[in-house]
Amino acid sequence: MLIATFFIGILWGGIFQKTGILRPKTILKQLSFEDFTMLKMMSAAIVTSFAILFLGHYFFDVHTLVKPFDLFPNIFGGIFMGIGIILTGACPGTAWAQLGAGYKNARFIILGGLLSATFYGMFLPEVEALFISNPQEKISLVF
Numbered sequence: 001m002l003i004a005t006f007f008i009g010i011l012w013g014g015i016f017q018k019t020g021i022l023r024p025k026t027i028l029k030q031l032s033f034e035d036f037t038m039l040k041m042m043s044a045a046i047v048t049s050f051a052i053l054f055l056g057h058y059f060f061d062v063h064t065l066v067k068p069f070d071l072f073p074n075i076f077g078g079i080f081m082g083i084g085i086i087l088t089g090a091c092p093g094t095a096w097a098q099l100g101a102g103y104k105n106a107r108f109i110i111l112g113g114l115l116s117a118t119f120y121g122m123f124l125p126e127v128e129a130l131f132i133s134n135p136q137e138k139i140s141l142v143f
Helices: 001-017 024-031 039-059 071-088 092-101 105-123 124-131
Strands: none
Touching: 001 039, 001 092, 024 039, 024 071, 071 105, 092 105, 105 124
């Protein structure tokens, strides 16, 4: 499975490079509604993922777990992620492709993401107390 993931990552990185969505200008133009290349790519990825899950469910009895929607953490996270994308010209997926393509700032973007994830893990109880509307629900990154 890890080998397949590696090759799928290389494939997506190549697609990012070919379509140009890893360029910071393309990402910023998407946010200002000037260039919809990134939206088209994400739409294609969503449809492909849906088809794979549908076929997996139909032929291999694959089941997915849908997590309950919690409004405040999604709004808060979306705002901070949007600010980060605007400041860096990269989103989490494209940062790795930018690193592979030789963009020098990509290493700082990835380092910032890893540090943020580390701090999130270190302060998880405090974060849970701030963002959970339902105190009985636990934060989980596992679907």
